[in-house]
Amino acid sequence: xxxxxxxxxxxxxxxxxxFAEMRxxxxxxxxxxxxxxxxxxxxxxxxxxxxxxxxxxLGASPDEIIFTACGTESDNAAIRSAIEVFPEKxxxxxxxxEHPAVLTLxxxxxxxxxxxxxLNVDGAGRLDLQELKAAVDEDTAIVSLMYANNExxxxxxxxxxxxxxxxxxxxxxTDAVQAVGKIPLDMATSSIDMLSLSGHKLHAPKGxxxxxLRKGAGQGAARPAGKGADRPHSxxxxxxxxxxxxxxxxxxxxxxxxxxxxxxxxxxxGDLCLVGECLxxxxxxxxxxxxGHGGAVHLRPRLDPFLPVALQYx
Numbered sequence: 001x002x003x004x005x006x007x008x009x010x011x012x013x014x015x016x017x018x019f020a021e022m023r024x025x026x027x028x029x030x031x032x033x034x035x036x037x038x039x040x041x042x043x044x045x046x047x048x049x050x051x052x053x054x055x056x057x058l059g060a061s062p063d064e065i066i067f068t069a070c071g072t073e074s075d076n077a078a079i080r081s082a083i084e085v086f087p088e089k090x091x092x093x094x095x096x097x098e099h100p101a102v103l104t105l106x107x108x109x110x111x112x113x114x115x116x117x118x119l120n121v122d123g124a125g126r127l128d129l130q131e132l133k134a135a136v137d138e139d140t141a142i143v144s145l146m147y148a149n150n151e152x153x154x155x156x157x158x159x160x161x162x163x164x165x166x167x168x169x170x171x172x173x174t175d176a177v178q179a180v181g182k183i184p185l186d187m188a189t190s191s192i193d194m195l196s197l198s199g200h201k202l203h204a205p206k207g208x209x210x211x212x213l214r215k216g217a218g219q220g221a222a223r224p225a226g227k228g229a230d231r232p233h234s235x236x237x238x239x240x241x242x243x244x245x246x247x248x249x250x251x252x253x254x255x256x257x258x259x260x261x262x263x264x265x266x267x268x269x270g271d272l273c274l275v276g277e278c279l280x281x282x283x284x285x286x287x288x289x290x291x292g293h294g295g296a297v298h299l300r301p302r303l304d305p306f307l308p309v310a311l312q313y314x
Contacts, residue, residue, distance in 0.1 A: 008201075009150045009178060015203035022205065054210050058195065059186035066211045071177040071198030072101035074211040075144070078173040078194040079105055082142035083114070085171075085218040089141035095119040095127060097152075099175055102144050115139070125154035133164055140170040147179035147195075155183070162191025171218050177201050193217040 005013075031040035033047045048062070055062040068074045079092065079102070094106050096118045103118075110116040117135045121127055127145070136143065143165045148155045158174055165172040173194040179185070180195075181202035187195070194217065199208040 011200045011206065012203045014200075014205050018204055054197075057180065057185070058197075058212055059188050059190075060212055061215065064187070064212055064215055066213055068209040068211055069207055070209040071099075071175065071196050071201075072209075074196035074198070074209045075099070075101040075173075075175055076105055077211050078196060078213075079109075079142055079144055081194070081213075082171045082173070082218065083109070086141040089139050089170075091115045091117070091137065091139040091141060093117045093119065093132070093135050093140060093143040093145075093170075095121065095145055097121050097125065097149060098144070098146055099150065099177070102146070102175055106144070119145075121154075125149060125152040127156055127161075129157070129160060129164065132161065136165060136168040136170060138168060140165075140168055142171045142173055144173040144175065147174045147176040148183065150178045155179070159191055166191055187212055187214065 025043065025046065029039075029043055029046075031037070031043045033040055033044035035041065047067075051062045051065045051067070054060075054065050058065075066074075066077070068077060083089070083092070090113065092106055092109060092114055094102055094116065096103075098106075106114075106116045106118075119127055119131055119135065132143075143161070145156055145158075145161055147158055156174075162172045171193045172191060173196070174192055175196045176185070177196060177198045178201065180197040185195075192212070193214045195212040197210050197212075199210075200206040
């Protein structure tokens with residue numbers, strides 16, 4: 001008997017074109033896009049291309065797109081970001097029909113002293129905007145309401161909701177997991193401050209999501225901390241300066257050149273060194289001993305502005 005799948009609101013099959021485009025990055029081009037070397041850098045270009053595509057889908061700017069692991073992480077990042085930006089505000093508004101990704105977090109925050117209002121819906125699953133108006137006050141940090149309901153299909157009047165929220169100076173987040181790719185969106189003209197989406201709802205793989213964060217939202221809303229390509233700096237830059245120590249064992253020679261410069265004029269040599277159990281790249285003299293740190297090493301500052309271009313193994 002042939003199976004007919006009718007639950008695309010839960011998840012979708014990865015589209016053949018998506019799989020074909022992603023396959024090389026599982027098997028051949030598997031470098032870390034945050035790495036300083038070419039093998040990782042070429043992957044970063046594809047990450048940037050993907051970010052541009054998501055931005056175009058939402059009518060947003062690429063630097064307003066933050067990649068996450070899923071819609072749940074996007075929702076959590078948005079709400080936690082808002083209460084971090086407005087620590088003096090202790091009120092959160094959501095609805096009783098939100099996805100557990102939002103409701104579970106809000107109810108957990110209620111146990112920690114936050115005042116959480118869960119708006120009701122009528123028999124047709126619609127919000128009462130008058131109840132929302134009455135609930136929003138100057139203590140409200142964020143209003144988080146879904147764009148489209150995954151079970152009933154009801155689409156909330158998002159722009160009307162956004163206008164109400166803006167009057168009180170709160171941030172407005174929408175879980176648009178069920179809307180992106182189905183409803184045309186234009187963040188450039190929208191009242192939405194933050195929007196969550198999930199790839200596996202629209203024929204991309206599981207394990208990839210995104211958060212749209214409007215520039216200047218909340219007078220500088222906190223950009224969620226993360227790992228990999230969406231960290232503000234590369235892993236080496238964020239390594240907290242000192243790596244605890246051990247003898248350094250040069251295992252290869254490195255040739256580097258200054259970014260944007262004449263390779264012949266700026267070429268230098270350096271070492272690929274084993275420091276403890278970690279392998280690090282540095283130029284000559286980039287591994288100074290530090291008193292009091294057991295031979296700790298300071299990595300990144302000595303590398304800038306050099307770019308690895310070739311390894312000559314010993």
